[in-house]
Structures are given as C-alpha cells and as structure tokens.
Amino acid sequence: MVTGVVGLGLIGGSLAKAYKQAGHTVYGYDTDESVVSYAGLSGILEGELNNANIACCDMVHLAASPPASLDYLEQNAGRFSASCLVIDHCGTKRRICEKGFDLAATYGFTYVGGHPMAGTQFRGYKYSRANMFSSATMIVIPPVYDNVMLFERIKEALAPMALKRVVFTTAENHDRMIAYTSQLPHIISNAYVKSPLIPGCEEFSAGSFRDLTRVARLNESMWAGLFLENRDNLLKELGMLIDNLEQYKKAMEEDNNEKLVELLKNSKL
Numbered sequence: 001m002v003t004g005v006v007g008l009g010l011i012g013g014s015l016a017k018a019y020k021q022a023g024h025t026v027y028g029y030d031t032d033e034s035v036v037s038y039a040g041l042s043g044i045l046e047g048e049l050n051n052a053n054i055a056c057c058d059m060v061h062l063a064a065s066p067p068a069s070l071d072y073l074e075q076n077a078g079r080f081s082a083s084c085l086v087i088d089h090c091g092t093k094r095r096i097c098e099k100g101f102d103l104a105a106t107y108g109f110t111y112v113g114g115h116p117m118a119g120t121q122f123r124g125y126k127y128s129r130a131n132m133f134s135s136a137t138m139i140v141i142p143p144v145y146d147n148v149m150l151f152e153r154i155k156e157a158l159a160p161m162a163l164k165r166v167v168f169t170t171a172e173n174h175d176r177m178i179a180y181t182s183q184l185p186h187i188i189s190n191a192y193v194k195s196p197l198i199p200g201c202e203e204f205s206a207g208s209f210r211d212l213t214r215v216a217r218l219n220e221s222m223w224a225g226l227f228l229e230n231r232d233n234l235l236k237e238l239g240m241l242i243d244n245l246e247q248y249k250k251a252m253e254e255d256n257n258e259k260l261v262e263l264l265k266n267s268k269l
Contacts, residue, residue, distance in 0.1 A: 008039055012089075027045060028048065082108040089115060095229060131162065134161075140167065
C-alpha cells in the first residue's frame with residue numbers, strides 16, 4: 001500500500017513510522033521541510049508527498065492541525081484517486097467531517113474522520129514512534145453507518161497502527177465526548193500548575209500529582225484552536241465542573257463534614 005502522511009509531528013510522524021515498519025511505501029508532507037528531509041534520510045519516507053505522487057496513494061492521513069488539514073483537503077481534493085481512502089486525525093470532528101464528506105462526494109474519493117486515542121505530553125517528530133498507537137482505540141466517523149464492506153476496508157487500512165479497537169460513531173457524539181475525556185482534563189491540568197506552590201513541590205508529590213500535571217505542558221496554539229472549535233461542548237463541561245467545585249468549597253467554608261463526605265462518596269467511579 002502507498003500511504004501519504006500530511007503533517008509530520010507527533011501523530012503524523014508516528015503514522016509514517018508505523019506504516020513504514022509494516023512494509024508500506026510512505027510519502028510525507030510538512031510545512032517544515034527539514035522534518036521531511038530528516039524523515040527521508042532516516043529511511044521512513046520514500047519522498048515528499050506532492051502533486052506528482054499524491055494520485056498514487058491508496059491512503060492519505062491528514063495529521064496536521066484542524067485548519068491546516070482542512071486547507072490541505074480543500075486544495076488537494078481533486079488530486080486524490082477514486083480508490084483513495086482519506087482519513088483525518090484531528091481532535092475535533094464536526095467541521096472537518098462536514099467538509100470532507102462534501103468534497104469526497106464531489107470528487108469521488110472516500111473520506112472518513114478519525115481520532116486516535118493516543119499521544120504524549122511532548123510534541124514534534126523527534127518524539128514520534130512506530131508503536132504510538134499500539135493497543136489504543138481509534139475513533140472513526142464514516143460517511144454512512146450501514147456499509148459493512150467500508151467498515152472492513154477502514155479496519156484493514158488502519159492495521160499497521162496495531163490498534164486495540166476501532167469505534168465507529170458520529171462527529172457530534174465524538175465532539176461531545178472528547179470535550180469531557182480530553183479537552184477538560186487538559187484545562188484542569190493547565191490551570192492546576194498555576195499555583196504559587198509549584199516551585200519546590202517535588203519533595204511533597206507522589207502519583208496523584210504526576211497524573212494531574214502530566215498534560216499541563218501542551219501545544220498552546222493547537223489546543224486553543226481545539227477548545228474554541230468545540231467550545232459549545234467544552235463550555236457545558238467546564239460549567240458543570242465549576243458548579244461541582246463550588247459545592248466542595250462551600251462544604252469546607254461551612255465546616256460541613258457530613259456534606260463533604262457525601263460529595264466524596266458520590267464521586268466514586
């Protein structure tokens with residue numbers, strides 16, 4: 001299989017390495033030409049993904065930011081072959097899926113939305129690895145939900161990622177769930193480390209501190225864009241969190257042990 005990867009950061013770089021390791025021919029594109037050169041010299045890329053070879057791709061992964069992936073999709077929709085499967089890996093789905101499905105219908109290729117539930121607090125190609133997606137879940141938004149052959153084709157095309165499972169859902173449900181499971185935790189972690197007690201607190205920290213602060217260091221430009229693109233869902237979750245925190249605060253202000261115990265008891269998973 002000939003695979004194209006657009007955006008060679010943490011996710012895109014890991015995709016390129018995973019598909020190369022599985023024996024596929026990989027072409028890559030990134031606005032940073034030095035990354036493309038390095039990936040080529042290290043044997044991961046066959047070459048740069050460009051107008052001359054994009055039509056040869058059986059599959060193209062869009063692993064840049066949502067705006068950049070959308071721009072690439074719009075500019076190159078007419079260059080994909082009719083047999084090409086195009087999948088994005090963006091953190092929000094409604095906007096890009098709407099445009100992707102429309103362009104696919106116009107130009108004849110197959111488009112699906114995707115979001116791998118994998119990653120680290122680091123960014124960039126140098127932190128990418130071939131086993132990044134090993135045992136991870138892949139969320140997929142297909143254009144239709146009654147085409148078993150399409151579902152099997154998608155799973156087969158994603159096989160080099162060594163995923164634990166592929167979950168099919170809607171763009172709306174994805175964005176609603178991801179606001180709670182991913183975006184809200186990043187806000188909590190980022191806000192938590194703004195305490196003046198952070199310097200010198202290592203001697204007083206254990207597992208809970210490490211877990212809560214792990215994703216505080218993030219790509220601020222990328223995450224700000226994701227937050228705003230999904231702000232309707234994220235604002236609902238953020239509002240509920242603030243209301244819940246106010247209950248804990250009130251119980252402690254009132255020295256209300258019974259209420260505090262009740263709040264703690266009702267929060268067990």
